[in-house]
Amino acid sequence: PRAEPAALADAFPPDFLWGVATSAAQIEGAAFEDGKGASIWDHFCRQPGRIKDGSNIDVACDHYHRFRDDVALMQQLGLDCYRFSLSWPRVQPDGQGAWNEAGFAFYDRLLDALLEAGLQPHATLYHWDLPQALDEQLGGWLSRDVVGHFADYAAEVARRFGDRLASIATHNEPWCTATLGYETAQFAPGHTSRAESLQVAHHLMLSHGDAVAAMRAVTRTPLGIVLNHTPAFPATPTEADRRAARIDDGLNVRWYMDPILRGCYPADAWQHVGADAPQVAAGDLDRIRQPLDFLGLNFYTRSLVGADGQPVTGPGARGFTDMGWEIVPEVLTQHLVRLAREYNPPPLYITENGMANADRLVDGRVPDAERTAYLASHLQAVAAARNLGADVRGYFYWSLLDNFEWNSGYAKRFGLVHVDYATQERRLKDSALWYADMIRRHRQRR
């Protein structure tokens, strides 16, 4: 298909779903209101030097108080669905024990507003905001005990909200939680050990499997998980770089896909990590591999891997986002087709895709042509993958709003909607109008 809205609208079947995504820690604010417990990100933001602009998430986009405005914006855009996450410490301040009814009441109000507006709610249970109490009392995801607490939390959410949710994903991007949180220290809780990172990854996957099993007992809503894939390419065509890229693929893509969908770890990467490999108890891999109703894929860019482990910028790069991430939509097509062929996965959703851009307000408009081009080219890429056999059922742009971009603070803007943090004023960017136009044309074909 061509990149114009009409051609793209024609390239997707009538039941294809259009959405946007957010996460609790990045937009809600109200970090200590109505009984919410601290999360590891509330804590991390208070450690000097962790967040580039020194900011925190006490207020963020103030979505906790402005969710009705944000739902109205989504309705205005004509979206089908909204992907959001629940803050675990908002509904269970210590991550175990007492539930916080005021916290559940917020999500109850949000679900009512979404359903009233005709938007399907798609929930994620864990988008990185672990209750700080679990970190302090048990050592966070390093502790196998957190697995059971997560399954209890999942079952409680499913029991209360399952009927009104269009889907529930257990984890968002376990690779990020494990690697960026426990190996590179870019994310909370800021540790620097590969052995820890791999043990955490194992506990995350075990908690996914146990949560799915626990939720099946109380809800019939579709269940799945969201993974982030950054396909690795050799920096140069040497044998050494090719091997390095294959190991990177083993640690980012197959380390999660293989246990979750096949019940085994990838042998080459397992051998590569040597003594850093995780403790795996008998029966763990059977618990991890649960039948799933969908797989969410978050795609932003590729990585170029050299044998020295240093990422490099390759020839042929066509452009970079404000994160410094290379724009490579054809890699999305190629990767989706690979997943379909190698794994025979459940129905796929693009649960995140988007770009940070140096957006500016100009005479009341935000002329973000770069984002519109990114969006159009990645939708073309999804359509192409569908034509080659990948069963992709929907697309969620990351993100609805400019928001807290983790260790980058508020400096990076991913939103379809511009946020003026001084006033909390929201303004649709040009890309939002483009997306709405494409969706409207697609709907006319339904």
Ligand code: PNW
């Ligand atoms: C995802 N990487 O994070 C998250 O799900 C979002 O919360 C986030 O805002 C968005 O992408 C944009 O960054 C990622 O280093 C962070 O490969 C880092 C990586 C991938 C995804």
